[in-house]
Amino acid sequence: MQAALEPFLTAHTNEDAWAVASLLSPIAPPSDPGRLYDFYRASNEHMIENDIRTALIYSRASRLEPSEGSAWSEIFVNYWKVVGQILRAEEATNQGRSRDRQWVDVFDAWKTLTNSLLKHLERGNIRSWTMICMYHAAKDLRKFAIKADEQLATAKGNVTFNSGFQDDVVTSIPRNEMLEEAARVLNRMFRMCLSDRNPDMRESRKWGTYFMASLLFKTYFKLKAISLSQSVVRSIEAMSDLPSFELYPKAHRVTYKYYVGVLAFLQEDYTKAEAYLTEAWEICYVGAKKNQQLILTYLIPCRLITKHAIPTPALLSPFPLLQSIFAPLVSCIKRGDLSGFDAALVAGENQFVKRRIYLTLERGRDIAQRNLLRKVFLAGGYEELKEGQTEADRIRKTRIPLANFGAALRMGMGMDGDGSGQALEDDEVECIVANMIYKVSAQRGAYKLSPFATLTHPPQSSQMSSVAVCLAQLRLP
Amino acid sequence: MSPRPPAYNAVPTRTTLARPTPLPHAAVSPSAAKQKVDWPQPVRDYVGRAFDPKNAIEGISVTDMQAKLKDVLQYFAERSMLEQLAWETYPLPQHLLQAERRAMSTRPLIATGPDFAGHAQLPHAYSAGAFTNNSSSSAQSAKKRKSTDTVEDVQPTPAEQTIQPSRKTNGASIQDRITYVSGHNDKRHKKNASTSKSNQLDLEKEKRRQRFQTDKIMPSGSSSRNDSDSEMMPVGPVVGTNTDLEKSYFRLTAPPKPETVRPLYILEKTLGFLKDKWRKENNYNYICNQFKSLRQDLTVQHIKNAFTVRVYELHARIALEKGDLGEYNQCQTQLRALYMLKLSGGHPEEFLAYRILYFVYTCNKTDMNDLLAELTPADKAQPAVRHALDVRSALALGNYHKFFRLYLAAPNMGMYLMDMFIERERLHALANISKAYMSVTLRFLTDELGFDSDGDCVDFLASHGAQDLIEEKVNDRDEPQHRVRVKQGVGLFESLRATAFSKVDIKGQI
Numbered sequence: 001m002q003a004a005l006e007p008f009l010t011a012h013t014n015e016d017a018w019a020v021a022s023l024l025s026p027i028a029p030p031s032d033p034g035r036l037y038d039f040y041r042a043s044n045e046h047m048i049e050n051d052i053r054t055a056l057i058y059s060r061a062s063r064l065e066p067s068e069g070s071a072w073s074e075i076f077v078n079y080w081k082v083v084g085q086i087l088r089a090e091e092a093t094n095q096g097r098s099r100d101r102q103w104v105d106v107f108d109a110w111k112t113l114t115n116s117l118l119k120h121l122e123r124g125n126i127r128s129w130t131m132i133c134m135y136h137a138a139k140d141l142r143k144f145a146i147k148a149d150e151q152l153a154t155a156k157g158n159v160t161f162n163s164g165f166q167d168d169v170v171t172s173i174p175r176n177e178m179l180e181e182a183a184r185v186l187n188r189m190f191r192m193c194l195s196d197r198n199p200d201m202r203e204s205r206k207w208g209t210y211f212m213a214s215l216l217f218k219t220y221f222k223l224k225a226i227s228l229s230q231s232v233v234r235s236i237e238a239m240s241d242l243p244s245f246e247l248y249p250k251a252h253r254v255t256y257k258y259y260v261g262v263l264a265f266l267q268e269d270y271t272k273a274e275a276y277l278t279e280a281w282e283i284c285y286v287g288a289k290k291n292q293q294l295i296l297t298y299l300i301p302c303r304l305i306t307k308h309a310i311p312t313p314a315l316l317s318p319f320p321l322l323q324s325i326f327a328p329l330v331s332c333i334k335r336g337d338l339s340g341f342d343a344a345l346v347a348g349e350n351q352f353v354k355r356r357i358y359l360t361l362e363r364g365r366d367i368a369q370r371n372l373l374r375k376v377f378l379a380g381g382y383e384e385l386k387e388g389q390t391e392a393d394r395i396r397k398t399r400i401p402l403a404n405f406g407a408a409l410r411m412g413m414g415m416d417g418d419g420s421g422q423a424l425e426d427d428e429v430e431c432i433v434a435n436m437i438y439k440v441s442a443q444r445g446a447y448k449l450s451p452f453a454t455l456t457h458p459p460q461s462s463q464m465s466s467v468a469v470c471l472a473q474l475r476l477p
Numbered sequence: 478m479s480p481r482p483p484a485y486n487a488v489p490t491r492t493t494l495a496r497p498t499p500l501p502h503a504a505v506s507p508s509a510a511k512q513k514v515d516w517p518q519p520v521r522d523y524v525g526r527a528f529d530p531k532n533a534i535e536g537i538s539v540t541d542m543q544a545k546l547k548d549v550l551q552y553f554a555e556r557s558m559l560e561q562l563a564w565e566t567y568p569l570p571q572h573l574l575q576a577e578r579r580a581m582s583t584r585p586l587i588a589t590g591p592d593f594a595g596h597a598q599l600p601h602a603y604s605a606g607a608f609t610n611n612s613s614s615s616a617q618s619a620k621k622r623k624s625t626d627t628v629e630d631v632q633p634t635p636a637e638q639t640i641q642p643s644r645k646t647n648g649a650s651i652q653d654r655i656t657y658v659s660g661h662n663d664k665r666h667k668k669n670a671s672t673s674k675s676n677q678l679d680l681e682k683e684k685r686r687q688r689f690q691t692d693k694i695m696p697s698g699s700s701s702r703n704d705s706d707s708e709m710m711p712v713g714p715v716v717g718t719n720t721d722l723e724k725s726y727f728r729l730t731a732p733p734k735p736e737t738v739r740p741l742y743i744l745e746k747t748l749g750f751l752k753d754k755w756r757k758e759n760n761y762n763y764i765c766n767q768f769k770s771l772r773q774d775l776t777v778q779h780i781k782n783a784f785t786v787r788v789y790e791l792h793a794r795i796a797l798e799k800g801d802l803g804e805y806n807q808c809q810t811q812l813r814a815l816y817m818l819k820l821s822g823g824h825p826e827e828f829l830a831y832r833i834l835y836f837v838y839t840c841n842k843t844d845m846n847d848l849l850a851e852l853t854p855a856d857k858a859q860p861a862v863r864h865a866l867d868v869r870s871a872l873a874l875g876n877y878h879k880f881f882r883l884y885l886a887a888p889n890m891g892m893y894l895m896d897m898f899i900e901r902e903r904l905h906a907l908a909n910i911s912k913a914y915m916s917v918t919l920r921f922l923t924d925e926l927g928f929d930s931d932g933d934c935v936d937f938l939a940s941h942g943a944q945d946l947i948e949e950k951v952n953d954r955d956e957p958q959h960r961v962r963v964k965q966g967v968g969l970f971e972s973l974r975a976t977a978f979s980k981v982d983i984k985g986q987i
Contacts, residue, residue: 434913
């Protein structure tokens with residue numbers, strides 16, 4: 001045991017947080033694959049407490065303060081226990097005999113370890129640079145919780161039924177009990193970081209705020225408890241004495257901005273979402289392709305709504321996945337190809353729904369529709385020149401028969417609906433155009449609406465049911 | 478043993494389910510009786526008293542008594558409970574037999590099967606534990622019972638009675654029969670035969686309980702057992718014995734008493750009864766209350782089968798019809814979980830469609846997205862689901878024309894749900910139209926906004942302060958015509974639309 005803890009004492013003296021964290025890792029380092037096993041075999045249930053206390057407190061090699069020493073002893077005892085659980089669980093899994101609760105046991109043991117780290121950090125028994133260890137422990141806690149839930153789900157099925165005396169049969173549907181449990185621990189860590197009052201900024205735990213917040217978001221998203229994420233954002237925004245955001249590590253900043261951006265996106269606050277996601281995009285490490293891809297997944301639909309902007313092929317090219325899901329939609333929007341757009345949306349539905357962007361992308365149909373109508377307008381040609389007018393004076397026809405729009409909208413739909421199964425009535429054409437006018441006028445700031453943009457009803461003469469929509473100002477994206 | 482009357486045939490089957498006890502026939506079998514047991518002194522005294530001539534009862538032969546005695550001793554010996562039992566006060570075998578015989582002849586309210594007469598004294602924890610049996614099997618056997626049941630339904634069958642988990646009056650009722658003349662029982666029997674009210678029953682029992690508090694023969698352990706009753710048995714499902722068709726809903730704050738809970742076969746009758754009543758009287762408050770108690774009874778008995786689904790579906794539909802979204806939501810949540818069990822019957826696609834429409838109503842994008850993620854191609858092929866999805870997409874794209882067509886063509890009770898947001902969407906469409914048109918005919922609005930008649934359309938406009946926009950004009954063909962100058966209502970409709978969308982009343986969110 002003395003030998004096993006030697007690296008810890010060295011790392012601790014050097015204040016090498018990453019080395020300490022790696023010694024508390026649930027996975028053996030590649031250089032020493034048997035580390036967990038050896039560590040566990042170095043002691044036993046009865047001796048472990050004494051062994052570790054001897055090595056950490058009474059050993060001459062140890063330079064730990066007494067309170068620090070006993071804190072680390074407790075942590076390492078808990079670590080030793082969890083290693084035992086992990087070895088047992090892995091052994092069982094390898095042998096193909098998994099009981100119901102092995103990973104739940106691992107999770108519980110790991111939770112104890114995490115809690116002891118949290119407790120001693122909170123009481124100041126261990127130095128705040130060891131927060132790095134807490135980060136790692138928290139990350140692993142989440143992983144073990146997910147694993148435990150998976151095991152529970154296969155063992156129990158999805159629905160929990162009421163066994164008490166409530167009014168209704170079912171108490172809850174699909175649950176992730178362990179992950180919820182983990183979220184509570186993570187939340188306590190987050191609160192501890194956020195509310196640290198240590199005036200010495202070098203020792204402050206406030207530096208952990210954004211890391212823990214991001215981990216919480218990740219967990220809440222998995223739990224589909226998105227509203228809880230909002231309260232995290234609010235409590236950070238309410239905290240006035242946090243160090244300046246720019247001083248935090250870039251990694252923490254990117255993740256935090258990303259999540260707040262996605263949260264705004266889900267709340268349909270696309271302006272805010274765009275701002276946050278753009279910031280995240282700008283400071284994201286260029287080599288982190290996966291993270292960039294995640295940011296773009298939300299930033300692209302966002303800009304589709306806010307700026308009617310579609311991504312360039314150059315932007316998409318480094319990301320094959322994004323290209324495959326967005327490119328068909330984008331080209332249909334550009335062409336004003338409605339049926340193509342619908343088909344692309346259906347084709348990508350599973351992908352979109354999984355990422356929660358389906359309902360946003362669906363709104364891109366408006367842009368495709370507008371582009372189509374604009375094409376009709378352009379195809380309408382020019383008013384005939386009056387006497388004395390030159391080529392320079394000529395203006396486009398501002399009155400366009402409704403039937404022209406109808407024809408355009410029906411393209412690709414099949415004339416009487418047997419193509420895609422839906423006929424387009426004249427009233428519906430009118431409705432779509434009216435809708436277009438409404439939406440364009442709602443964005444008066446961006447686009448000037450011609451005063452002629454009016455439908456008449458009923459059509460004055462059936463031949464020339466004319467409508468003048470000024471779509472000229474609408475620029476193609 | 479004397480041959481059993483057919484009414485008791487069900488007892489052995491239920492015994493195996495409810496208590497892991499061997500059948501009494503086995504108990505008297507010679508091999509079991511031969512077992513060497515060291516009888517404690519109180520038991521010896523008990524046996525002595527049983528054979529004491531002054532305790533003999535006329536009409537009960539010594540052989541019968543002996544058989545019963547063996548039976549009783551065997552029962553407790555097998556459970557090593559000889560020590561715990563208060564033998565001083567335990568009824569003698571001849572008393573038990575007497576009670577049994579009277580029970581057979583009169584079939585009183587709480588009849589105790591012959592084999593259980595002696596077991597009423599069991600410490601309660603024991604019998605409660607025996608009821609943690611699988612709920613589905615109990616539900617099943619309950620169902621089975623219904624199909625084979627030939628006894629008049631209003632009266633509990635003996636099988637029903639023997640399995641009550643909390644038989645607080647059980648011991649007492651035996652004493653009752655010993656101490657009181659049989660005329661008393663007959664009276665009670667009559668009362669029971671006519672559909673008695675549950676509170677009446679309770680009153681009766683309470684009276685009886687009080688009587689026995691002072692009774693000398695009362696076993697000492699009994700009164701304390703009565704008190705601890707409620708804490709002892711919160712785990713397993715209750716098996717009801719109540720036979721009333723109607724029952725008012727009360728929120729439970731303690732485990733229910735079996736005598737207030739109705740078993741499945743009664744609940745099935747109740748459902749039919751309620752359906753009739755709903756058709757005839759259409760009294761929502763009454764029906765909702767009744768359905769809640771019905772659901773409660775199903776829950777406490779852990780009944781989860783096609784019937785449960787039927788109850789929830791029916792309640793959900795009635796709640797929808799009356800626009801009670803809170804109650805509807807509760808049912809919907811339950812149904813969702815019940816469908817996951819893949820029980821036979823039910824209409825998952827119908828209620829899936831309702832759920833989509835409900836999210837359209839609440840404008841809950843996150844939940845809607847989650848729901849879309851769950852849909853399988855098979856789900857989407859269902860006409861009702863297809864319709865609901867079309868409604869969603871029509872609204873998402875602002876295609877009000879299509880939306881109102883879909884409104885008029887809603888399958889099942891979709892229209893009731895759509896009624897929840899139809900006004901909001903009408904205002905939205907009006908705001909839309911007012912931007913795009915100068916003026917339209919009233920008929921155009923009526924058609925586009927899915928009104929039944931021009932009159933309804935006028936009422937709608939009037940109720941939103943837009944009656945001034947309606948004017949009477951003559952068209953090109955000199956026919957008088959109502960027109961609506963929508964352009965002048967732009968501001969009005971826009972603000973109406975904004976307020977309509979700002980408040981979505983979410984009750985009991987799914």
